[in-house]
Amino acid sequence: MADEYIVEMRHITKRFPGIVANDDISLGIKKGEIFALLGENGAGKSTLMSMLFGMYEPDEGEIYIRGKREHITSPNYATKLNIGMVHQHFKLVSNYTIAENIILGIEPKRRAGIFPVVDIKSTNEKVAALSKQYGLEVDPKAKIEDINVSTQQRVEILKMLYREAEILIFDEPTAVLTPQEIDFLLQIIRGLREGGKTIILITHKLEEIKQVADRCAILNRGKLIDILDVASTSTQTMANLMVGREVDFVVDKAPAKFGKEVLRVEHLTVKNRDNFPVVKDVSFSVRAGEIFAIAGVSGNGQVEIADAVAGMVRAAEGTITLNGTDITHMDIRSRTDLGISYIPEDRQNMGLVLDFTLEDNLALKTYYREPFCHKGILNHEAFSQYGQRLIGEYDIRSGQGKDTVVRSMSGGNQQKAIVAREIELASPLMIFVQPTRGLDIGAIENIHRQILIERDKGRAILLISLELDEIMGLADTIGVIFSGELLKTAPADTLTTNEVGQFMMGVKQNEES
Amino acid sequence: MRRANPITRGVLFLMGDERRQRITIPVFAILLSLIASSVVLLILGKNPMEAFVSLLRGSGILPKEAYAAKKSMLTDFLSLLNAWTPMLFASLSVAVAMRAGLFNIGVSGQMLCAGFIATVTVGYAENLPAVVAKPLVVIIGLVAGALVASIIGFLKQKWNINEVVSAIMLNYIIRYVVSFFVKATINNPSTRQSWPVTASSRLSLMDTELGGLKMDIPLGIILAVAAVILVQFLFTKMKLGFELRAIGGNPVAARYAGVNVGRNTVLVMAISGALAGLAGVTYYLGYFGSIQPDVLISTGFDAIAVCILGNSNPIGIIFSSLLISVIDKGSTYLQSSIGVRQEIGALITGLILLFSACGAFISYLVNRGRQHEEDARKLLSGAGGKEAKA
Amino acid sequence: MIYLNTVIIDGLSFAIPLFIMAIGGIYCERSGVTNLAIEGLQGMGAFVGALAATLVSGMFAADSQAPMFIAMVFAFLGGGLYAVLHAVLCVKFKANQVISGVVINILATALTTFLTSEISTALFGAASNRFRLTTSIRMTVPGLSEIPVLGAVFTNIYPFELIIILVALVAWYVLYKTPFGMHLRACGDNPHAVDAAGVEVSRVRFVAVMISGALSGLGGICFAYSISVQFSSAIYMGYGYLAIAGLIFGNWQIMPTLAACLIFGFARSGGFALTQMMELPSAFTDLFMTLPYIVTLFLLIFFSKSNRAPRALGEIYDKGKR
Structure with missing residues (x-):
């Protein structure tokens, strides 16, 4: 043998x-x-x-x-x-x-x-x-x-x-x-x-x-x-x-009901540390109740768009408007307060303080507000109640509940914690970057469901993913980015997977222009 | 997979879980270094127990057999406190920065700068009454230290210059500049140090007669204890402390959460520097009373290791800095009582710091051992269960 | 003219030991291990070297140069052996490398001070906090030293300067031309790549740290001979930290670091000469001594973008983590 x-x-x-x-x-x-x-x-x-x-x-x-x-x-x-x-x-x-x-x-x-x-x-x-x-x-x-x-x-x-x-x-x-x-x-x-x-x-x-x-x-x-x-x-x-069980490949998705425009990005250019433009003159808008997905190969500037909207990187040129307010030069905290939730690509290096407890991480975006903080002094009771509630509602599993150090939790539960925290902000605009990376199928289905629920509540959702299936399954509108430029923006049902793939390679560029 | 032998299991049990290890690991490190020092003492032909007892006696923790006139255990203890004060401030200074993920390796330089500025501005002002001079010294020290350290924070947030590197550069710049001024202006040719500061500006009441005893009363210790409480409050109860800890844990995540990392970096270095400045004035205008040119005292470097030994925790630091001060202070008596060179004190300190630097590794070993134990127990009980069924 | 000669001669004799210490630092840091321990390593190396010289001095004539060369060999070995401590802490125990460096320095000061007095008591019966060394000869190359200005480079050379230059050449060759050097530099950029290529990262780093200690020790004993002709705790003047400034200035590369060390050396000797020339009080030399540090700080500010530390510097490599 x-x-x-x-x-x-x-x-x-x-x-x-x-x-x-x-x-x-x-x-x-x-x-x-x-x-x-x-x-x-x-x-x-x-x-x-x-x-x-x-x-x-x-x-x-x-x-x-x-x-x-x-x-x-x-x-x-x-x-x-x-x-x-x-x-x-x-x-x-x-x-x-x-x-x-x-x-x-x-x-x-x-x-x-x-x-x-x-x-x-x-x-x-x-x-x-x-x-x-x-x-x-x-x-x-x-x-x-x-x-x-x-x-x-x-x-x-x-x-x-x-x-x-x-x-x-x-x-x-x-x-x-x-x-x-x-x-x-x-x-x-x-x-x-x-x-x-x-x-x-x-x-x-x-x-x-x-x-x-x-x-x-x-x-x-x-x-x-x-x-x-x-x-x-x-x-x-x-x-x-x-x-290990029956898998349902199709995402149940109700028809979208678009509301007013929430996010408007105009002529956005972002430069990297070497002063090289990684996002070039990008314009798009996202309406309430719409999932706007940006498809593209890793490293083509999509994460920088998310970072620029959330305030993590500076916009070299262009304007970003949220619900009619120009936020282009606003700091991160003010943007959060004005209504942006952001689930970043890198949960361990950006989304969480791994050595903090779960309850501290769940309050990472709200700790400075009442009831968590009063005149610069923290209210630990509020942290603990809030943490307890989110752990229950979002089914976040960990060794010692709210006191677990997040580093010791599984990737899936870490992601759940971030999703819980950001969704609880109830922001008009939610940015999801690679929300399901590294998760197993059960967790993926769960997060997809949550994204759709938020859409149907009338949030504007900016979804960035490298998984074409995810984009085709969730998006109402698709923008394809290549080398920092938004090559194509169209309703999702007018594009095939293959076409999106072509744009991701920058192939159809000439034809369009 | 087998279970560990009973001794290992006992040690693992004693070290406890991660929460308990915060105390057990430093204690273990101290024990190891005491064992190592004992070996050194035995080689020198001395009785280690006797040596350790003399350390405690010399520092006023235990009574000596005999005292000179106007001296007692209390005088020894007060002079221990006098030496301890700058060390406590310096270690707190390191800890504040460390909690925010920054190494303040420039504490010695900040101490010298604060001490020097306070000395030339207030230290020789003959007519200033003590009630004005002493608070003034404290304030000047605080501000000077804060300013120097915030340069480090500023360089880091503005140009991303590693704080360790810029602090080392600043240390030496300060050292040479201060040496120049001390030698050129306030040098006492006979001692080769600066002239001693006035009694009214000095933060320790030296040779004060009280109840028939002559002693050095360090006023700074009150401030130091207050500083411990404040720092502890900052990190456990205050919004600012939460933000600083977040920066220490993950600066990117802190920024993402809306914390102004740049401003807080400068701020935390300023706080750290202010504490270093207090260490400086309680050293140069308290414990020591003058400035020695060409020397950067080791307190600021020792403080880094003391801070590690105390787990960067203000309460832990009280104990770790006290321990180091006891050894330092007691080593003089060690020489006179049992004839071991007082340099052994620095050696024991060095060993403690060495073993405390291994703390993370010890903790890793313990946790791995504990996990291994748990897996083995599960596996064995699982297998036992199967056998029972069969 | 006399001043210029002195500037060059003294500048070189200071810059060259500093350079070899900085090369040591480069070895360590290019392998990915932060080295704040140079100060302690050079002190320990100098101690071992000075001790060896003291022990053998009886066997040679009073003005013999042999003890000095023996001292250099032992300083090299002593520094290398003491560096094992840093290597064990950083590579094996995965301790914080900055803390380890600080501790190595504290321990070196304590240990050498203690041992110097213990041993000198045992040897000479009287306690002393120093080992006296023999005065080093100075060499002048006939002919070449006659060249105007540049001739000073070949005048009054310490023998150790030549030895160090030889060692530095070997160090350069090993770092940039041999497989070991290639592995070492790769460890400082991406240790995972080295591991995947079947090379043991921890071994490379261990050796790198030891080389670093050996070179620092060599630099330390040379300072002991050139600056004070003795070993005492005054060896901890902060030259180890100056070497760190030098290697950062030199962007972690050997040739630019040589330039940095030369600038430091000439700034120092120039400062001394200037104070003499202008008949200023000697305290003014202190002001000139700040120059290297100020220059390095400004360099860091203006070149913070192009100045690149090894990517994996200070990163603890854990094989299990991928």
């Missing part, structure tokens, strides 16, 4: 303090196949593959590579076994060139006089040749900080190929890409399989699996649910197995 598999994992168990990340998992991967690992966030996919790549060692169980029992104690050893991995967060040194990143750890040497030095020149040539061979065009001398995300991903793939990896692990490789870039990547992955490589694809996106994978293992809460043949299984079945 074992000969058939290039990788075989038997009875793998891995515990982390407080949780069992992998519970008695056994699976085998055949040479030359694309094997997908499907599961929700926290299902244990990445942990399992990290053990194959030597980043952790299993507490129990055995790993066989090419039929031989191996103790993979380090990424180095995994590399020796011709295993390579593209991590979800790229592991690149930003001030090094592409070539330097690729050779890091296995630097070729040459002699300069009597001293051995790292041989950059021959590396540049080798990398250029390699990138041509696999259709992964890159400039070996470019620095990482100057290239975009999808090129960085190519560097990661080249890193594996340079190390002559035969077993390639991709951890959520499409999370940061546009639909077109995804297509390109999947094509490359297929190409690699043609070249005889074995591919392991970690993902929670069913379409991708359906498109490229041969077989698929489904994980749920650290346990292996099933291993399926992709061609003969429906997407619905995979989804149900992944979540």
Whole structure:
């Protein structure tokens, strides 16, 4: 049996303090196949593959590579076994060139006089040749900080190929890409399989699996649910197995009833620290009862628009008007008071003070108002009552209730806390940026429902998301941003997913203008 | 997965949960350093217990066997308080900044600057009555310290200059500038220090006869205790304290919540500097009475570690700064009573600070151990349950 | 003219030890570990070196230079070994690196002061708070020293200046040209990338901190020889902090840092010369001593955007966290 598999994992168990990340998992991967690992966030996919790549060692169980029992104690050893991995967060040194990143750890040497030095020149040539061979065009001398995300991903793939990896692990490789870039990547992955490589694809996106994978293992809460043949299984079945219950893909959405204009953004330009415009002359407006969604590839200026409206960054040019008041130069506190709720993209680095208790975090936007504060003195009783109420109403789960330090809570519950806090502000304008990032399907459905409830209460909602499905499912109006410019604004029902994807790549630009 | 041995389990139990560790970890660090110092003392051929007792005796916590005329335990204790006052202020100064996520490594410089300005403005004003001179010294110290430290805050909020770097630069600028003025203007050639300040401006009543005893009465200690209470109130009850803690926890989130981070950064450095200024005047116009050129006293640096030992908590700092002062003050007596060089005091202090810097690691080990224990217990009881069913 | 010569000679003999300490700092900080401990490291290095010189001095003639070279070797080793403490605290125990630096400095002062008096009592029977050192020879290169103005560079050189320049060259080569240097600099930018490339981040950082200590120790003993010809607690004059100013000024790169240290050195010796020339009281030198710090502060203000600390500086690397 074992000969058939290039990788075989038997009875793998891995515990982390407080949780069992992998519970008695056994699976085998055949040479030359694309094997997908499907599961929700926290299902244990990445942990399992990290053990194959030597980043952790299993507490129990055995790993066989090419039929031989191996103790993979380090990424180095995994590399020796011709295993390579593209991590979800790229592991690149930003001030090094592409070539330097690729050779890091296995630097070729040459002699300069009597001293051995790292041989950059021959590396540049080798990398250029390699990138041509696999259709992964890159400039070996470019620095990482100057290239975009999808090129960085190519560097990661080249890193594996340079190390002559035969077993390639991709951890959520499409999370940061546009639909077109995804297509390109999947094509490359297929190409690699043609070249005889074995591919392991970690993902929670069913379409991708359906498109490229041969077989698929489904994980749920650290346990292996099933291993399926992709061609003969429906997407619905995979989804149900992944979540462990029936999943409803369709969002129930009543027709929108637009009210008066709440937010008006005119000719907004935002510059980054290097004085480079990242938002260019953007204009749009959001009405009461409307979900205005901005679609776009990560890093095209959409977060800066949200930040500019909320006051986190300065508008270099243009005006922002909220309910008829010009707020362009208003400070953050005044904007909150005037009526803006903001659920930021980065919940841990912006939305929460992780070392504060839950009740303090829930009052983070209101602590200075009555009844929380009177003449500069805090009323702890008010904090505690308010916290208690929100925890109940929004079903926020934590170890010690309102006194839990937020750092120790799960990502989903942290997000619930932010959503609860911001919705309770009952602001006329609510900005949601990536509200469901990193959450499991149950939590996603829940937040989508809440967004729709707020819309139907007559709030104006500015939704920014990288998930096209989320935008297509929720938006009443869609604006597509590319390279800081709003290329297209149209009612959601007049656009198809494919069209939005085209705009996200900046493709239809000429046609429109 | 096995459970730990009983000794480890006992230690884990004693260290307690994260709340209790705030006390148990520093205590543990102190114990470790006492053990380490004992080893040093044993190598020197001295009895550690005897040495520790002399430290306490020298600082007026325990009675000595004999006292000179007009001296008693009380005089020793008061002179301990005299030395403790600047240390307490300095540690509070560090703590205030630390709670807002800032390192005030410039306390020594701020102390010197405040002390110098108060010395030249009030310290030599012969005719000023004490009731005017003393409050004036306090106010000048407070303002001078606040101004110097707010430069650091300003540089940080305006140009994002790391406060550690700018504070070090300012420390040395102040040190050299003050040295220049002290040497050029108020130098006492015989002591190579500045002339001592007038008794009316001095914040400690030196050599005061009271009840047949001659003692140094530090007036600053009253202010210091008041400062402890105020700082504690600031961080637990006040809106400003909430905002400062938020900045300390996550400056981006604080800004997002509408806190004016820039203004508060300057403000908290000003408060920290004001406390450092008070430390300065209670040192240079209290405990010490003059200024030594070319020297940046170590109090401001020690205070950082004292603050860590006290968990940046005003109440904790009372104990940690007192401990360091006891060692410092008692070490002189240590030399005369059992003949260990008084430099050992600084060494013990250094060891305590060293172990307290490991606090986070100890806490990490303890928490990991506790988690491991809990998992093992669950697993074992789970397995036991299964077996029972089978 | 005489003044100019003195400015150059004294400036160099101050700048060069400062430079090697700053290189040490660069090694540490480019690997991602904040180093406020240079002051303590140089003091401890100087102590070990001075102790070694004192112990061996009996074996050599009174004017022999051998003890000085032995002292340099031991200062190098002593600084490196003492730096293990900083490495353990920062790399292994994941302590706050700023606090660790402060503690290292406090402990170094306490320990060297205590040990100096203990050991000198044991050695000489009388308590003393210093180790006396032998006076270093000065060398002048014939021919080259005759060149107008620049000739001063080759006049009255301390032997340690040459040694330091050699060490600095090696340090430059290792940092920028070897795989180890490449790993080290990568650790300061993105330790996760280094880990994924199969290189042990904690080992690289550990070694970097030790190198930092060794180079600081070397700088420390050279100051002990050039400035006071003795070891005492006066070694803690704040030159370690000046080295930090130098490396920030030099943007964490070796060549610009050399320029910064030279500016500091010449500002200092120039200040001394100026006070002499204008017959000012010696206290005025104190005012000139503020120059390096003021210049660095202004530099930070005007170049705060282009001045870039290593991205992962001060960040504790936890393998488990991704």
